[in-house]
Structure formats: C-alpha cells, structure tokens
Amino acid sequence: MGSREEQPTHDLILPNDRVRSSGNVCRFLLILKERCCMKLVHYKEHLRSQRIHRACPICQSSRRHLIFKQRFDGPQNSSLLAGYHVVSCAYCGFVYADCIPEQAAFDGYYRRFSKYEYGHQGGEVSRSDIRTFERLANFIYRARVHRRSAILDVGCATGALLSVLGKRGFKDLHGMDPSLACAKTAARLYGIPVITGSVFDLDLRHGQYDLIILTGVLEHIRDVQAAVQKVVARLTPQGHLLAGVPDALGLAAAHNAPFQQFSVEHINFFTPTSLTNLMAAAGLKRIVQMRMMREQGIGTTEPTVVGIYRRGFGPVKLRLDLQGRAALQKYVAKSKEADRHTRKIIRHATRGGRKIVIWGVGTLTQRLLAAGILKREHIAAFVDSSPKMQGGTLVGQRILAPAELRARPEAIIIASWMFQKEIYAQIKKHLRLPNAVIKLYDVHCRRR
Numbered sequence: 001m002g003s004r005e006e007q008p009t010h011d012l013i014l015p016n017d018r019v020r021s022s023g024n025v026c027r028f029l030l031i032l033k034e035r036c037c038m039k040l041v042h043y044k045e046h047l048r049s050q051r052i053h054r055a056c057p058i059c060q061s062s063r064r065h066l067i068f069k070q071r072f073d074g075p076q077n078s079s080l081l082a083g084y085h086v087v088s089c090a091y092c093g094f095v096y097a098d099c100i101p102e103q104a105a106f107d108g109y110y111r112r113f114s115k116y117e118y119g120h121q122g123g124e125v126s127r128s129d130i131r132t133f134e135r136l137a138n139f140i141y142r143a144r145v146h147r148r149s150a151i152l153d154v155g156c157a158t159g160a161l162l163s164v165l166g167k168r169g170f171k172d173l174h175g176m177d178p179s180l181a182c183a184k185t186a187a188r189l190y191g192i193p194v195i196t197g198s199v200f201d202l203d204l205r206h207g208q209y210d211l212i213i214l215t216g217v218l219e220h221i222r223d224v225q226a227a228v229q230k231v232v233a234r235l236t237p238q239g240h241l242l243a244g245v246p247d248a249l250g251l252a253a254a255h256n257a258p259f260q261q262f263s264v265e266h267i268n269f270f271t272p273t274s275l276t277n278l279m280a281a282a283g284l285k286r287i288v289q290m291r292m293m294r295e296q297g298i299g300t301t302e303p304t305v306v307g308i309y310r311r312g313f314g315p316v317k318l319r320l321d322l323q324g325r326a327a328l329q330k331y332v333a334k335s336k337e338a339d340r341h342t343r344k345i346i347r348h349a350t351r352g353g354r355k356i357v358i359w360g361v362g363t364l365t366q367r368l369l370a371a372g373i374l375k376r377e378h379i380a381a382f383v384d385s386s387p388k389m390q391g392g393t394l395v396g397q398r399i400l401a402p403a404e405l406r407a408r409p410e411a412i413i414i415a416s417w418m419f420q421k422e423i424y425a426q427i428k429k430h431l432r433l434p435n436a437v438i439k440l441y442d443v444h445c446r447r448r
C-alpha cells in the first residue's frame, strides 16, 4: 500500500519543467492542492490501519457509531490501555470498546496485576460482596439447579461465591482463576480446588460441568465470543451457563466516580438484550434473567444483569438492542457534569501554583490526568496502597507507599470514590497525618 501511495495517479502527473503559462501555473497549483489532499487522505488511512480495530464481538459487523473517546495516562510498567473508543454496533446495537490491544495483552495483565486476591483482608471478600453472592445463590436455587450438579466458577477470585453455594448444599464445587494467589487462598479458606488459568485455558482435561458461572468476567474480555464458546464446550448436554455483567441500562443511576465504568479493565458494556444476543450467537437460549443494583463498596453501587442460559434447539436469532447506545450517552452526559465539579475542586486546591499529593493511581487518576483536569505540574507525588503500584512512576512522578507521606506538607487529594472513606480513615486515624485532605465526591453510605 505504501508504494502505491508514493505514485501519483496518471491524472496527477506533472509534465517536467512545462509550467509556462499562467494557465499552466493555475493548473500546477490545482494539481499540487489535489496531491496534498490525496496525501492527507492516504495519511489518515495509514493512521487508521495502525489502530487495532475490533469488529462487533457479537455480530462481527464493522459498522459502528462513536459514543465517547476514553483516554488514560497510566503508570509505567503496569499500564494496559492508553484509552479506547466506546462505540455502538450499527447492526446489533452492542456497545463495546474499540481500538484496544489483542487478547494476549489482557491475559498478561491479569496474571501480573490481579486485584482480586484481597490480600489486605486475608483473602476474604467484603460483606457487600457476600450479600451479592447470597442473591446469586438464591437465583441459582430458583432456577432449579440440582444440588448434585458439578459447578465451575470461572474467574472465582478467592472462591467466596462457591463457599456460599457450599453452605446451600452444593457439594461438587470447582474454581478457576488466572491468579495463583487466589487459587491458594480458595484452598486455604474454603477447601475449594481452583484451576489456575483463564477461560481460554479450559479444555478437555477439565471435564464437563452442569453449571458454569461467569460473573464479572465477560466485561473484561476482548475475544468474548471465543470465551463463551470455550465454556459451552465444557457444559454437559443439559448444562447451564450463568453470566453476570454490569448492566449498561442502569449506569446513569449508579453511585460511582464519573466514567468509572469506562475503566482500564472494562471493554464490553452489556444490556440485558446484548447479553442474551452474545449467548444466542453461541447457540444458547435464555432461561431466566434478573437485573439488580449491587453494592460494590461503601456508598458505591453497580447495576448488574444476571442470566441463566442453556443450549437452544435450532437457530437462535439476535434481537436489535435499541437501548444500549442511548443509555451510554446518558451516562456520558452525567459523568461530564460530575467532572465539571471535580475540575473546580482541583483548580481551587492548586491555586497560586500550590502542589498536591494524589492518593490513588487507578482509573480515576489516569483519566483525570489524560483529560487535563489533573495537571502534572501541580503534583508533588502519588500514593497508592497497592504494593504492586508502589515504586513505579506516573507522569514522571514516583508512586509512594502511604508511610512515605510523613513529613510532607502538601494537601492530599483522595482520587477514589469507592475507597474514599477508607483512605480518609487511613490518613487521619492510622497514619495520623496533619495534612489537609480534599475529597472529590460526596459519598453517602447507602444500604440496599
């Protein structure tokens, strides 16, 4: 393609040294302009070809509508995505992240930077997670899954959902997770065997199951259709697949930081319809589906859609998802409004060139940096509680451990919604730091 771009078409070939009359000069300028335009077009095509475009993971159409461009300034050594385009499929309506790396990059990231080991709390999950797992166990019970069923939870983290199912009388329980630390913790806490690997490692060696659970998994996977097919191949003929994902229809009503759903990890934005379409594309039909607003942490909620599916008989048709795009546009509008408030707080904290310390280097900080709401010249240092992040750098500044904050005079901005209260308590009660602390969000503790 490159060599063809270098060769002008016949219409554009200039006769050598033949520009003699004013008419010829005009023609020359016209041709020059035309050549420049064509070069620009070719350059744009070249740029487009450099990006890794992603066809719709459900219907494979390449026609799409842009909803939002997400960008991140990520830490060196641990950054997975520099950003992506949130698009909706023009054919089936599914909303997904375009211009992202190949699946192998995601697999490597989750092996190295698993956040689901809950090391700081001995591998045990929060009470709000346990409440969510209780609701899922009720859902499975109501779907009349037999107690003797062989169950595999793919992406099981430390095995807490399986342990809840164990208390309900299910005995044949197995887990799978990319993190070796998760597998060890599940064995230690609940005596549940966990295969180390991702959904793509599932094969004949692992046998067959009557119920395979995929909660909080499908929104993270690029080759999501291949992942579902891997699972279907491991189901018994009458087996069920339970899938749970964030529900795009509820995002605008959820309590979380602006744009948090467009995180450094989430790359598929399902609605109840598009989740059913994904399963239909793999030959599965919906048995039952429910929507819920689950507690994710203190004052934080995540809308979730959960469905149970099994093999269908005959071809299963896709339904046009008419709601996904509008729901995401509403979410973007709400997030932009919240960002305007954040911008004001940060501008006030840094007036007169004052420097600040930012606590938290996750999705929120990376996005605020890329959007220019946080500016590198105002930042004295970053802090993060995760040892996996400490010692790294972000926009040229070191990421410190919390204890390294002692004797620093700057105000600390808490760049987190979900852990805002926890971090505030750590600064004031545990570390007893005298620094001014600035919260970005008005987080209320809500019980549902």
Ligand SMILES: [Zn+2]
Residues within 6 Å of the ligand: 056, 057, 058, 059, 060, 061, 089, 090, 091, 092, 093, 094
């Ligand atoms: Zn599609």
